[in-house]
Amino acid sequence: METSCFSLSCFSLTLFLSLFTTTVLAGDPDMLQDVCVADLNSSVKVNGFPCKADITxxxxxxxxxxxxxxxxxxxxxxxxxxxxxxxxxxxxxxxxxxxxxxxxxxxxxxxxxxxxxxxxxxxxxxxxxxxxxxxxxxxxxxxxxxxxxxxxxxxxxxxxxxxxxxxxxxxxxxxxxxxTQSIAVTLFGSTPEVPESVLTKAFQVGTKEVDKIKSRFAPKKN
Missing domain, CATH: 2.60.120.10 (Jelly Rolls)
Structure with a gap:
């Protein structure tokens, strides 16, 4: 004899399964090893860091x-x-x-x-x-x-x-x-500099105002 599942517990289970399935499909790919400790001294460039062999x-x-x-x-x-x-x-x-x-x-x-x-x-x-x-x-x-x-x-x-x-x-x-991209530093302290004509038009100010702000965010010279 078939029984219908209209109870709150059945609804909750269905909702959980649907969310779980969505999460699995949308999440990061499964890792292929237990750990991959970053080798910060490696010259290899990847999307992340290469793994080092000796870890502690x-x-x-x-x-x-x-x-x-x-x-x-x-x-x-x-x-x-x-x-x-x-x-x-x-x-x-x-x-x-x-x-x-x-x-x-x-x-x-x-x-x-x-x-x-x-x-x-x-x-x-x-x-x-x-x-x-x-x-x-x-x-x-x-x-x-x-x-x-x-x-x-x-x-x-x-x-x-x-x-x-x-x-x-x-x-x-x-x-x-x-x-992290700090808005002020990104726009007024970049190297090379964002063209002054871009900043004056974007912020609707004159060159003096732009130069004053740039002087506060200019990269420090060693």
Whole structure:
């Protein structure tokens, strides 16, 4: 005798199976080995890093996020990365972390991560955070200790400490090396320089204003 499955449990199982199937089809390819620790000294260029032969537990270890970074700079913030360049064992695993520290009033200026979505967890303090969609819609939120906020992959976003005490977050990425493009530095501090005619027309300002901004972001000469 056939029975129909209209119960909530049957519906939940069907939904789970459909989501699981979609995830499997859309996810990263299966790894072909247990680990592929990055050989950061190799001259071979691949989409990622080649694997090295001799590995140790230290290739999977990093303690650089334990302490606050120095925020005595122009922006009043500092990012300490724990990506494949610091933790070679992350190679091919598709994850990484960063710690971001902010002085009172400190800003992590508008930037993008072209290869990853970012999720932050507030360790201390209070922040105003936000991202802008490709239709120029701004989403902002004030977050405090214990809160989480997500910045979708590739979208311009920022964090600012509006509190009177230092703040800190741990940021997680679904990439071993998410990449960062700071909007101001990219446009006004590139090498070679973006043509002045492009910047004056794009920002609807004169050459004096462009030159003034460029002087603040020009690469430092050794």
């Amino acid at each position: 537990a230290n290739d999977f270890y990093f303690k650089g996020l334990a302490n606050a970074g120095a925020t005595n700079n122009t922006m009043g913030s500092v990012v300490t990365g724990a990506n494949v360049e610091k933790v070679p064992g992350l190679n091919t695993l598709g994850v990484s972390l960063s710690r971001i520290d902010y002085a009172p009033g400190g800003l992590n200026p508008p930037h993008t991560h072209p290869r990853a979505t970012e999720m932050i967890f507030v360790l201390e303090g209070e922040l105003e955070v936000g991202f802008i969609t490709t239709s120029n819609k701004l989403f902002t939120k004030n977050i405090t200790k214990g809160d989480i906020f997500v910045f979708p992959r590739g979208l311009v976003h920022f964090q600012k400490n509006n509190g009177v005490e230092p703040a800190a977050v741990i940021a997680a990425f679904n990439s071993q090396l998410p990449g």
